[in-house]
Amino acid sequence: MFTIDVWLLRAIIAIFLIAIVSSLIGSYSVFRGSTFLVSGIAHGALAGAALGIFLALYLFSVNYLLVALIFSILFALAIGYASHKKENVDVSVGVMFALSMSLAILFLSLIREYASVAWGLIIGDLLLLSQTDIEIMTLSVIAIVLIFIIYHRRILFSIFDPEGAMAVGLKPALYESLLYVIVAIGVVVLLKGVGAILVYALLIIPAAASKRISSTVSITMLFAFLISLFSGLGGLALAVISPVSPSAYAGLIATSIYFLTIFKK
Known part of the structure; x- marks a missing residue:
């Protein structure tokens, strides 16, 4: 009888969740032309996760992904507020990027287990996800899907x-801010699985590749889902047989697919 290890099952579930986020948020970010926003929010989430780990180790019990979620949403709203005040979006993201990295380094420096914790947050690991991680990721994806179902047309129109x-x-401005919040939630879904560095790779690259070979928003979303899913499962399969993080393989696969779409054109 075929059986599957719990850690592998969690990784597969996480990959499906990440593919859904990539399909929705990645596509909207590409069409909106605000892909740099993802990187800025990802580092805001990293700062929040570092603070959450510090609090859990030395003050009181708290799930660091929840703290990361709060931080990323606050950073997203701050960027949105600055852009509505006629500040250039890239400048706003750059400022928040610098702030978030400063805070991340500060909090991580205060943690005795600095090296291992920092490495885990930066590169992630799909094979080390806990049941709580999967539950938080699932609830976050459900929230994203519901928001898009309700506000899809209004966000597109805006x-x-x-x-x-x-x-x-x-x-x-309201729906643009809502989009920023959704991006923040999606970033946290990816943070534990692929790390802050590769959030951009699996959130934006599948959608960017998909946009080059599709003509409508719905088809772009479908292809983005399939590219992200293929990249994640391919990375997981390679990681099982070699001592390399699956997120690294997934990022390389997604990037390779993007370059293939360029050559196709």
């Missing part, structure tokens, strides 16, 4: 035609 959205009574 992204592609903000003037038209205002003309029919919508508030593009």
